[in-house]
Amino acid sequence: GAGVSQSPSNKVTEKGKDVELRCDPISGHTALYWYRQSLGQGLEFLIYFQGNSAPDKSGLPSDRFSAERTGGSVSTLTIQRTQQEDSAVYLCASSWMSDRNTEAFFGQGTRLTVV
Amino acid sequence: AQSVTQPDIHITVSEGASLELRCNYSYGATPYLFWYVQSPGQGLQLLLKYFSGDTLVQGIKGFEAEFKRSQSSFNLRKPSVHWSDAAEYFCAVGATGTYKYIFGTGTRLKVLA
Numbered sequence: 174g175a176g177v178s179q180s181p182s183n184k185v186t187e188k189g190k191d192v193e194l195r196c197d198p199i200s201g202h203t204a205l206y207w208y209r210q211s212l213g214q215g216l217e218f219l220i221y222f223q224g225n226s227a228p229d230k231s232g233l234p235s236d237r238f239s240a241e242r243t244g245g246s247v248s249t250l251t252i253q254r255t256q257q258e259d260s261a262v263y264l265c266a267s268s269w270m271s272d273r274n275t276e277a278f279f280g281q282g283t284r285l286t287v288v
Numbered sequence: 289a290q291s292v293t294q295p296d297i298h299i300t301v302s303e304g305a306s307l308e309l310r311c312n313y314s315y316g317a318t319p320y321l322f323w324y325v326q327s328p329g330q331g332l333q334l335l336l337k338y339f340s341g342d343t344l345v346q347g348i349k350g351f352e353a354e355f356k357r358s359q360s361s362f363n364l365r366k367p368s369v370h371w372s373d374a375a376e377y378f379c380a381v382g383a384t385g386t387y388k389y390i391f392g393t394g395t396r397l398k399v400l401a
Contacts, residue, residue, distance in 0.1 A: 216391035277389060279331035
C-alpha cells in the first residue's frame with residue numbers, strides 16, 4: 174500500500190478483555206516495529222520484526238503482550254487481559270532494512286482505551 | 289544506555305517568529321539522529337535525519353537541524369514559523385548494534401496567529 178495502515182483507529186475495551194491490533198506495513202518493507210505512545214512518555218519500543226529472523230521482543234512490558242507477523246507482511250499485536258495502564262496509542266512502523274540508519278515510516282496508530 | 293532528552297515540553301511562538309527545539313542525546317559514538325513531527329491524530333512524519341557528513345541538515349517544510357558533537361545536541365530550527373507547524377515534535381536516536389530508535393518525550397508546539 175501507499176503507507177503503513179493500522180486498524181482499528183480507535184478501540185475501547187473493558188478491563189480484562191483481550192484485544193488485537195493490526196498493522197499492514199508498506200509493501201516490500203522487511204522491518205516492522207511496534208511502539209507505544211503514552212501521554213508525556215514519548216515512544217516506547219515494544220517489538221521488532223526483520224524478515225524471517227526471530228523477533229526482538231525485549232520491549233514488551235509483560236507476558237500479556239505478544240505479536241506475530243504472518244508471511245513477512247501483516248502484523249498483529251495482542252494484549253491479553255487488558256489493564257487500564259495499557260491505555261495508549263499503539264504505533265506501527267516499517268522500513269526497508271533493519272539497519273538503524275533507515276528511515277521508519279509510521280502508521281496513524283491505534284488509540285486503545287481500557288475502561 | 290542511549291537516551292534522548294527534549295527539555296521543553298511545550299513551546300509557544302507567534303506566527304512568523306523563529307523557532308528552535310532542543311534535543312540532547314546520550315551516546316558513546318556518533319549516533320544517527322532524526323526529527324519527526326506528529327500532527328493531531330496523525331502518525332509520525334520524518335522531517336530530517338543526520339547520518340554523517342555536513343552537520344547542518346536540511347529537511348522538509350523549511351526545517352533544519354544542526355548536529356553539535358561537543359554539546360551532544362541536535363536542535364531543530366525554522367526561521368519563520370507558520371500556523372500549520374503547530375504539532376508535536378520528536379527527536380530520536382538510532383544506536384549502534386540496535387535497530388531500536390530511542391525517542392524523546394516530545395515538544396508540543398503552539399503557534400499564535
